[in-house]
Amino acid sequence: MARIELQNIAKNYGPVEVMRDINLEIEDGEFIVLVGPSGCGKSTLLRMIAGLEPITEGEFRVDGRRMNEVQPRDRDMAMVFQSYALYPHMDVARNMGFSLEIRKAPSQERADKVRDAAKTLGLTSLTARLPKALSGGQRQRVAMGRAIVRDPSAFLFDEPLSNLDAALRVEMRLEIARLHQRLETTMIYVTHDQVEALTLADRIVVLNAGKIQQVGTPLDLYERPANRFVAQFIGSPTMNILEVEPTDKGVLLKDGTVIGISPGAERPVACDLGVRPEHLNIVPQGSAHFSGKAELVEHLGSDTNIHAHVPSIGQVLVRQHGHFPLKTGDPVHIALELDKVHLFAPDGQRLDTVLGSG
Amino acid sequence: MTARKITAPGIPRARPSFYLRYMVEPYVYLSPALVLIALVMLVPLVIGISYAFQSVNLLRPIETGWTGFDNFRTLWSDRKFWLALTNTFWWTAGSITFQFFLGLGLALLLNTSFHGKRLVQALVFLPWAVPTFLSALTWAWLFNPTIGPLPHWLAALGILPEPFNILGDPNLAMWGPITANVWFGIPFFAITLLAALQSIPGELYEAAEIDGASAWQMFTKITLPFLAPMIAITVMLRTIWIANFADLIFVMTGGGPANSTQILSTYIFTTAFRKLDFGYASAIAVALLGLLLVYAAVLLVLRRKLVKI
Numbered sequence: 056m057a058r059i060e061l062q063n064i065a066k067n068y069g070p071v072e073v074m075r076d077i078n079l080e081i082e083d084g085e086f087i088v089l090v091g092p093s094g095c096g097k098s099t100l101l102r103m104i105a106g107l108e109p110i111t112e113g114e115f116r117v118d119g120r121r122m123n124e125v126q127p128r129d130r131d132m133a134m135v136f137q138s139y140a141l142y143p144h145m146d147v148a149r150n151m152g153f154s155l156e157i158r159k160a161p162s163q164e165r166a167d168k169v170r171d172a173a174k175t176l177g178l179t180s181l182t183a184r185l186p187k188a189l190s191g192g193q194r195q196r197v198a199m200g201r202a203i204v205r206d207p208s209a210f211l212f213d214e215p216l217s218n219l220d221a222a223l224r225v226e227m228r229l230e231i232a233r234l235h236q237r238l239e240t241t242m243i244y245v246t247h248d249q250v251e252a253l254t255l256a257d258r259i260v261v262l263n264a265g266k267i268q269q270v271g272t273p274l275d276l277y278e279r280p281a282n283r284f285v286a287q288f289i290g291s292p293t294m295n296i297l298e299v300e301p302t303d304k305g306v307l308l309k310d311g312t313v314i315g316i317s318p319g320a321e322r323p324v325a326c327d328l329g330v331r332p333e334h335l336n337i338v339p340q341g342s343a344h345f346s347g348k349a350e351l352v353e354h355l356g357s358d359t360n361i362h363a364h365v366p367s368i369g370q371v372l373v374r375q376h377g378h379f380p381l382k383t384g385d386p387v388h389i390a391l392e393l394d395k396v397h398l399f400a401p402d403g404q405r406l407d408t409v410l411g412s413g
Numbered sequence: 414m415t416a417r418k419i420t421a422p423g424i425p426r427a428r429p430s431f432y433l434r435y436m437v438e439p440y441v442y443l444s445p446a447l448v449l450i451a452l453v454m455l456v457p458l459v460i461g462i463s464y465a466f467q468s469v470n471l472l473r474p475i476e477t478g479w480t481g482f483d484n485f486r487t488l489w490s491d492r493k494f495w496l497a498l499t500n501t502f503w504w505t506a507g508s509i510t511f512q513f514f515l516g517l518g519l520a521l522l523l524n525t526s527f528h529g530k531r532l533v534q535a536l537v538f539l540p541w542a543v544p545t546f547l548s549a550l551t552w553a554w555l556f557n558p559t560i561g562p563l564p565h566w567l568a569a570l571g572i573l574p575e576p577f578n579i580l581g582d583p584n585l586a587m588w589g590p591i592t593a594n595v596w597f598g599i600p601f602f603a604i605t606l607l608a609a610l611q612s613i614p615g616e617l618y619e620a621a622e623i624d625g626a627s628a629w630q631m632f633t634k635i636t637l638p639f640l641a642p643m644i645a646i647t648v649m650l651r652t653i654w655i656a657n658f659a660d661l662i663f664v665m666t667g668g669g670p671a672n673s674t675q676i677l678s679t680y681i682f683t684t685a686f687r688k689l690d691f692g693y694a695s696a697i698a699v700a701l702l703g704l705l706l707v708y709a710a711v712l713l714v715l716r717r718k719l720v721k722i
Contacts, residue, residue, distance in 0.1 A: 105623060106622075106623075107619050107622070107623075126622075127619075127622045127623050128622055128623065128624070128625040128626065128627075130623075132623065133623065134619075134620070134623045136616055136619070136620060138614070138616055140614070140616040140617055140619065140620035142617060142620075142621075142634075142635065144638040144639070153621070153624050153634075154624040154625050157621075157624055157625045157626045157627075157630055157634075158625060201620075201624070205624070
């Protein structure tokens with residue numbers, strides 16, 4: 056059990072600053088997902104928490120105690136690596152019980168704990184095998200088993216599912232979610248996959264270029280993204296961004312259409328309008344905000360993605376639920392769900408929107 | 414319409430003459446290599462072994478011919494052979510032990526990061542590149558109290574009662590060539606073990622660190638098991654080389670004083686090229702070959718039992 060606090064954490068490699076102003080409080084038992092594009096520093100942050108990378112500046116506390124200088128082996132955290140990092144010369148049971156072997160736990164206790172963990176993860180029949188005789192999914196389970204056996208105060212996952220195929224990834228994701236429900240231990244999970252982030256997290260931390268962009272529940276991030284980066288990173292397919300000009304009657308699209316919303320307090324010269332594909336609708340011509348031509352229609356069964364070209368606005372992606380009978384080249388008339396539209400200032404920050412003219 | 418023979422995957426279509434062709438043809442292609450190997454390796458080996466069962470002495474050119482196991486009977490009662498065998502054991506064991514442990518230590522040091530690492534790595538390799546006769550001469554001079562500093566240093570440290578040449582003392586002479594051989598052989602172990610060390614994935618150490626392992630535990634539970642295959646193979650190779658390695662001893666002591674540094678390979682050399690008794694020299698060589706084969710077989714069995722990767 057651990058309450059983890061990061062205060063003004065910064066990380067430099069020589070003169071290169073890769074991370075700064077990281078402030079985060081993780082409650083005991085919380086499932087936190089660090090998400091961001093490659094190179095955003097999410098793995099570095101996790102490794103700093105694990106103690107594998109020194110922290111350049113700031114303070115890292117567990118249950119109020121400063122841990123910056125504490126050795127990894129004394130931090131009481133278990134880590135699951137992307138490559139699993141199983142010891143290739145030890146069988147599954149010894150791999151899982153390695154931390155107990157190191158601590159010279161009695162062999163009976165070791166065997167019991169390994170057996171319990173193996174049972175939980177469905178590895179009972181494999182305990183005598185070497186890692187090279189296991190499939191990717193089984194290795195992944197062993198790596199998790201090694202973490203469970205330790206009964207640590209926090210679990211750290213570094214992109215644990217990225218080496219698995221799609222079907223297995225879904226299965227293991229469920230398994231990790233179940234594990235968290237059962238153990239109720241603090242978990243910090245790094246991924247670049249937003250689906251993993253949205254499905255697993257109590258709270259998501261979105262990182263970009265070494266800075267925290269937003270911290271919030273999955274729904275928070277989806278409904279109220281703090282800036283354009285988060286808006287485009289969370290949600291699939293990506294949010295449409297349209298250039299608009301705020302006026303007295305609302306915001307003015309490039310083709311002259313006026314949309315009846317406006318940024319709240321102050322009115323910038325120009326801003327961006329963000330709307331998710333699922334919040335655009337194909338409607339009869341009369342009630343449409345703008346019209347264009349379908350350039351590509353993707354029928355996914357559950358949804359239909361319509362890539363439309365709208366003159367003087369550009370490319371717009373519309374997502375309709377279920378099968379939508381539309382062909383490439385058909386004219387499309389598109390309406391926005393005004394209460395789901397976001398406005399972003401030129402610097403990318405979110406602007407509160409007000410329905411109706413400003 | 415003619416009936417077509419139906420073939421299916423997995424059912425052999427080969428005709429009997431094809432079978433012979435498949436049996437013979439590969440060996441036709443292989444024959445140049447096989448002939449070459451036979452000529453340069455097998456023929457001399459067989460001739461050498463056959464000498465062991467003949468009387469081939471250039472000083473007695475008339476008494477040639479097959480003598481059966483006579484040479485080996487002489488060998489069995491040859492006091493000098495048993496002395497050389499004991500010396501070979503100490504020479505090999507002493508050299509390999511120091512070479513291995515110092516080489517391993519050096520490899521571990523070189524595997525850390527420090528300033529000027531590349532230069533040090535290159536320097537470490539140097540002794541290996543020096544011709545053995547040159548290093549043997551240099552070490553012989555170093556041990557000579559009139560021109561070399563070593564006896565004086567050893568005396569100053571109290572290891573020797575007075576600065577004399579240990580190469581002239583039957584009880585100590587073997588340490589001379591062993592020291593030279595250790596100096597000469599460390600780079601081999603350092604470089605090969607360093608290569609093996611660098612192939613260990615760094616994540617294993619990170620995982621072990623998080624699992625709570627101390628530096629010593631990481632060394633014994635991760636580094637050593639990973640090095641084991643390399644250790645087994647290099648120790649085996651070096652043992653065989655060192656047991657056959659006559660250059661250093663031949664130049665530094667010539668087997669003396671009083672045969673105290675006479676090992677089997679120098680004994681073979683002097684028997685063949687000083688006494689010109691090739692038959693007896695071959696018999697000693699066959700005995701050494703047999704011992705080394707047994708040693709290699711034991712080590713390979715051990716390796717299979719201990720190494721899991």
